[in-house]
Amino acid sequence: MDDLLERLRAGLPPETLITDPEVMVSYARDMASFCAVGSPAVVVLPRTVEQVQHVMRTATALRVPVVPQGARTGLSGAANASDGCVVLSLTRMDRILEISPVDRIAVVEPGVVNAALSRAVAEHGLYYPPDPSSWETCTIGGNIGTASGGLCCVKYGVTAEYVLGLEVVLADGRLLSTGRRTAKGVAGYDLTRLFVGSEGSLGIVVKAVLGLRPKPPPQLVLGAEFGSAAAACEAVCAIMERGHTPSLLELMDRTTVRAVNALGNMGLPETTEALVLVAFDTPDPAADLAAVGEICRAAGATEVVPADTPAESELLLQARRMSLTALEKIASATMIDDVCVPRSRLGAMLDGTAAIAERFGLTIGVCAHAGDGNTHPVVCFDHTDPDESRRALESFDAIMALGLELGGTITGEHGVGTLKKEWLARELGPVGIELQKGIKHTFDPLNILNPGKLF
Structure with a gap:
């Protein structure tokens, strides 16, 4: 360790290094439960590409693992420290280097906060669509590492679709440039996409060229209450089947609705079994909401409430935005799953999750990016109770198994980290895992980049 610190200090300013154990512990983990956490040897907070290169050259020379981090808002343990590692926190590399309205791109460092970028490009009449629920604190580098999504993905897509270069x-400290800043480009293998979602296991992103869109009109939101989750899912499928392109299509089950009522006094009926929120940012959103309202009524909605103004729309969206916080208030701990299924199987996913909650005697609330089929079952449990903790973990596994049985995937936007390593192997199969490990070895032959994550 003395050699490590001496070599790091030779190429880094003193203020970039943290060695105080009491401070380092705050950098040791992300927000996931049931994931191993080690004690780092040092935390480094670089400000320049050259400083990152020095860290990686030092780590390669000494065979020391490096764990890259953003804001640590992740939910899979991908940013958790391992014993004796260098934690490389990129939050101080937070400059927006360029915004080009002509080329519709932004060039940013990895520590730029998602919301800060969104506000900056909005001043130019532009829009950066990916909006994870942690958008006020999560960083672009973290979004790239986990290939994150958000509420607007049903229309605008996920992070991977906006990372151009x-x-x-x-x-080993070499600097690689991938991709482009042009509207089109197919030169060679798409290494850019390879890094998106790689959870820091292939390299350290130090700059990103991001695609932007023209800023859309303000969206209007409709809320529809249903007497069953099946009816709500039927409405979601009908909306998509009939060619509508909402800017948001979300669902909250009964447990989530009641948790939100308890936290925010939202006034939602306690008889609501499922709440669907639909938004449009089209030139005539009111007409689109009227058409979707009829679809919801035909599917059995007990109440349909369209907003007339963006302010009213924001009030409706508050319920969805506080869902995870509200569910966290139910118990001392939560595990947030991230199973995505075909839209046509969304009803089966919700019914199956309810059956799993009953089988394990636990409260499990579901909020979902319904238009994508991306569900977030939230397992609520008492972490001080060993038996309840065991049942929580088993129910989490049962939910992932259900998702695979329904033709889905174990993660739509949160990533694998350490939490879902076993399940990644089940989803990809032995050939898929062998090839992915081969790619990892090509980029990181010493296995020092975020070792133990993904595989």
């Missing part, structure tokens, strides 16, 4: 520091 990257600068990446490789394990």
Whole structure:
């Protein structure tokens, strides 16, 4: 360790290094439960590409693992420290380097906060669509590492669709440029997409070229209450089947609705079994909401409430935005799953999750990006009770198994980290895992970049 610190200090300003154990512990983990956490040897907070390169050259020379981090808002343990590692926190590399309205791109460092970028490009009449629920605190580098999504994905897509090019520091300290800043480009293998979702296991993203869109009109939101989750899912499928393109299509089950009522006094009827929220940012959103309202009524909605103004729309969306916080108030701990299924199987996913909650004697609330089939079952449990903790973990596994049985995937936007390593192997199969490990070895032959994550 003395050699490690001496070599790091030779190429880094003193203020970039943290060695106080009491401070380092705050950098040791992300927000996931049931994930192992180690004690780092040092935390480094670089400000320049050259400083990141120095860290990686030092780590390669000494065979020391490096764990890249953003804001640690992740939910899979991907940012958790391992014993004796260098935690490389990129939050101080937070500059927006360029915004081009002509090329419709932004060039940013990895520590830029998602919301800060969104507000900056809005001043130019532009829009960066990916909006994870933690958008006020999560960083672009973290979004790229986990291929994150958000509420607007049903219309605008996920992070991977907006990352045009990257600068990446490789394990040995070399700087790699991938991708482009042009509207089109197919030169060679798509290494840019390879890094998106790689959870820091292939290289350290130090710069990103991001695609932007023209800022859309303000959206209007409709809320529809249903007497059953099946009816709500039927409405979701009908909306998509009939060619509508909402900017948001979300669902909350009974447990989530009641938790939100308890936290925010939202006044939602306690008889509501499922709440669907639909939004449009089209030139005539009121007409689109009227058409969707009829679809919801035909599917059995007991109440349909369209907003007349953006302010009213924001009030309706408050319920969805506080869902996870409200569910966290139910018990001392939560596990947030991230299973995505085909839209046509969304009803089966919700019914199956309810049956799992009953089988394990636990409260499990579901909020979902319904238009994508991306569900977030939230397992609520008492972490001080060993038996309840065991049942929580088993129910979490049962939910992932259900998702695979329904033709889905174990993660739509949260990533694998350490939490879902076993399940990644089940989803990809032995050939898929072998090839992915081969890619990892090509980029990181010493296995020092975020080792133990994904595989």
